[in-house]
Amino acid sequence: MNNLAERLRGAARWETGLALVVIAVLIAGSSASPHFLTGGNLFNVGLSNGEIAIMTLPLTLIVISGEIDLSVASILGMASALLGVLWKDGWPMPAVFITVAIVGLAAGAVNGLLVTRLGLPSLAVTIGTLALYRGIATILLGPNTVASFPTAYTNLGVNGVPGTGGDVTYSTLIFVVLAVIFGVVLHATTAGRSIYAMGASAEAAQFAGIRVKRIKTVLYMVSGLVCSLAGVLYTFRLNTAVQNNGLGLELDVVAIVLLAGVSIFGGKGTVIGVVLAVLAFAGIQNALFLTNFNQEASGIVTGALLLASVFVPNAARWLRYLPQKIRPRKISPQEIGPQET
Amino acid sequence: MRTTTPVKANGNAVTAAASAAENSRRAGRLAERVFRVRESGIVVVLAVFVAITAAIQPRFLNLSNIQFILIDTTVFALLALGETMVVISRNVDLSVGSVLGLSAYASSNLFGAHPGIPIPLVFAAGLGIGMACGVVNGTMVAVGKVPSLVVTLATLYIIRGIDILLFSGKQVVESELPGAFLDIPRSTIFGIPDLAIAIAVVIGAGAYYLRTYRSGRELYAIGSNPEAARLAGIPVGKRIFTAFAASGAIAGIAGVLWAAQYGTIDSSAGTGYELQVVSAVVVGGVAIFGGSGSVIGAALGALLLATITTALYVLGISPFWDQAIWGLLLILAIALDQTITIRLTSALRSRRTRHE
Numbered sequence: 249m250n251n252l253a254e255r256l257r258g259a260a261r262w263e264t265g266l267a268l269v270v271i272a273v274l275i276a277g278s279s280a281s282p283h284f285l286t287g288g289n290l291f292n293v294g295l296s297n298g299e300i301a302i303m304t305l306p307l308t309l310i311v312i313s314g315e316i317d318l319s320v321a322s323i324l325g326m327a328s329a330l331l332g333v334l335w336k337d338g339w340p341m342p343a344v345f346i347t348v349a350i351v352g353l354a355a356g357a358v359n360g361l362l363v364t365r366l367g368l369p370s371l372a373v374t375i376g377t378l379a380l381y382r383g384i385a386t387i388l389l390g391p392n393t394v395a396s397f398p399t400a401y402t403n404l405g406v407n408g409v410p411g412t413g414g415d416v417t418y419s420t421l422i423f424v425v426l427a428v429i430f431g432v433v434l435h436a437t438t439a440g441r442s443i444y445a446m447g448a449s450a451e452a453a454q455f456a457g458i459r460v461k462r463i464k465t466v467l468y469m470v471s472g473l474v475c476s477l478a479g480v481l482y483t484f485r486l487n488t489a490v491q492n493n494g495l496g497l498e499l500d501v502v503a504i505v506l507l508a509g510v511s512i513f514g515g516k517g518t519v520i521g522v523v524l525a526v527l528a529f530a531g532i533q534n535a536l537f538l539t540n541f542n543q544e545a546s547g548i549v550t551g552a553l554l555l556a557s558v559f560v561p562n563a564a565r566w567l568r569y570l571p572q573k574i575r576p577r578k579i580s581p582q583e584i585g586p587q588e589t
Numbered sequence: 590m591r592t593t594t595p596v597k598a599n600g601n602a603v604t605a606a607a608s609a610a611e612n613s614r615r616a617g618r619l620a621e622r623v624f625r626v627r628e629s630g631i632v633v634v635l636a637v638f639v640a641i642t643a644a645i646q647p648r649f650l651n652l653s654n655i656q657f658i659l660i661d662t663t664v665f666a667l668l669a670l671g672e673t674m675v676v677i678s679r680n681v682d683l684s685v686g687s688v689l690g691l692s693a694y695a696s697s698n699l700f701g702a703h704p705g706i707p708i709p710l711v712f713a714a715g716l717g718i719g720m721a722c723g724v725v726n727g728t729m730v731a732v733g734k735v736p737s738l739v740v741t742l743a744t745l746y747i748i749r750g751i752d753i754l755l756f757s758g759k760q761v762v763e764s765e766l767p768g769a770f771l772d773i774p775r776s777t778i779f780g781i782p783d784l785a786i787a788i789a790v791v792i793g794a795g796a797y798y799l800r801t802y803r804s805g806r807e808l809y810a811i812g813s814n815p816e817a818a819r820l821a822g823i824p825v826g827k828r829i830f831t832a833f834a835a836s837g838a839i840a841g842i843a844g845v846l847w848a849a850q851y852g853t854i855d856s857s858a859g860t861g862y863e864l865q866v867v868s869a870v871v872v873g874g875v876a877i878f879g880g881s882g883s884v885i886g887a888a889l890g891a892l893l894l895a896t897i898t899t900a901l902y903v904l905g906i907s908p909f910w911d912q913a914i915w916g917l918l919l920i921l922a923i924a925l926d927q928t929i930t931i932r933l934t935s936a937l938r939s940r941r942t943r944h945e
Contacts, residue, residue, distance in 0.1 A: 362924075367927060368920075368924060369877050369878055369923070371681075371877055372871050372877040372923045373920065373923060375867055375868060375871070375919065376868075376916050376919035376923065377916060377920070378864065379868065379912050379913070379915045379916030379919060380913055380915075380917055382916075383909075383910070383912030383913025383914070383915065383916050384913055386909040386910075386911075386912055387907075387910060390907065491909070496861065499742065499746070502742065503742065503746070506742075512736050512738060512739055513736070542753060542754060542757055544750075544753045544757065545753040546750070547750040548747050548751065550743075550746050551742075551746030551747035551750065552743070554739060554746070555729070555739075555747075558733075558739050559733060559735065562734065562735060
């Protein structure tokens, strides 16, 4: 019980820290640029980070379960390429959506089956499928660009959600809805508890009767599906399907998840943390953009935050243990032994 | 293994024992052979690939093509050498592409800034820049005791960011570089590029070091079981630090070679190389969770990937197929390693039973 309370305190502290970072970013951003806290800017932030934010959610569950998925951005690219090719071939849009969703699920299933049924390390497998799925996108589209999507769909990337004054993008709305769903599943269902359990110890979870392999496979399939959705959003936002859509985004997605306090070794992390980390990441990128910082170099800040995410908890632990090390040990009378008289 | 143990219904103990002994002898042979089997496996795949390509398109085997493949391999084989040392110790270095980029620009820029600067000094600068990055990585992993995946993912961003902040929008062009520098990847002896020979020697030295020297063996021990290695008195932190410093230094040298090879350098050099290097290492049979694999295997992995790229080009297959084939090959290689590991484990287990 005591242990549980201790752990809850530790988790709360990390999320509190992140919330403070978000507040600091808001203050710094709004003092640096008068445009920072405007509705139009909110729209831009949502637009440029929507797909990344959406992809962090399934990855969070995968990392908590003790695995990793580096193929997320390649699934996004593959979905985008497929969308372009099928649309160019004259398929009706609903049929295109269903096909893209099925391919996303299949891509996730391949990851999941390789990891769970063949027992291969997920880091290596998903580096492989990172290349494979990007390769399929490249084969599908080659050097071509598809940019003739109907305006009814590309408007998704231009207009806000009605009733919000046009300041909230559809991708933001989808992220919020998904965050609620993932949050409920992770924190309030048996399946969610099972994910933590297998992340803490896959073997113990297995012996406790949790279907570790099945749940992990399902997580990868969900990731595939969500990433293909992100691919569709990405394509419509830019009104372009090219083979390198979303190239390299996996690093941003992983960085956000780790920044959120999700342990790379599994078993630890919250959806609230991920939402806060998304806000911090998006806020910093945007503040740097508005202050004319070299946009390409904004990775420095992402990297520094990532380092902070692993060093701050460690430093806190050192500080807690330090007094014990420094304080001189009391010597008990028994150790000195019976005194000669 | 296809051995069956015929224990007859009447329970002929002698037959069973003899067959068990035979079984374990085979297991022992298998265990000893298996450490060599991965390299020969890649050589076979490479040979089959070259044979098929050459049969369809004989000009694949002409001298300039082979030279091209070898030169293309050198940078990756070097990076794979450093990465192997890190991966064997159950870590990973994702920052190599960024280190290469920073070193490539900063070192080649010296030629413009200080005309007449001796070439070895430029290599030393590249080495120094790389080693500084490696020392930072190594300190954080070994002293800070944080996962290398996270640390090197962060330094991947930070080092690339520094590169962009310093050199964004600028370019080093071929005309600023001395001819002798640009000739480094181009000079040949008996048709073989000098550079490829030099790199092969370096890789051979690396392989000898890891196989023979105490500190090299200790990297394997750390990767197999870090806790056991610590209890056995191995200076785990020191060895891991050294591996990262070496990987950084090697990436720095690779950056200078990259500059010599391409001639035009901007702040984006080497972007995305980290995944290609990890691919080469894994295809080469180095276990991603440490403890097994060899530098020669990793270098052969780099050679195989470069050969595939060129072969597809020569065969007239669109280069758009490259990446998908790489990915498939990588997955096949991991699956193959897994099969070998499972068989080896069961073989070793049956050998151990005999000794009891």
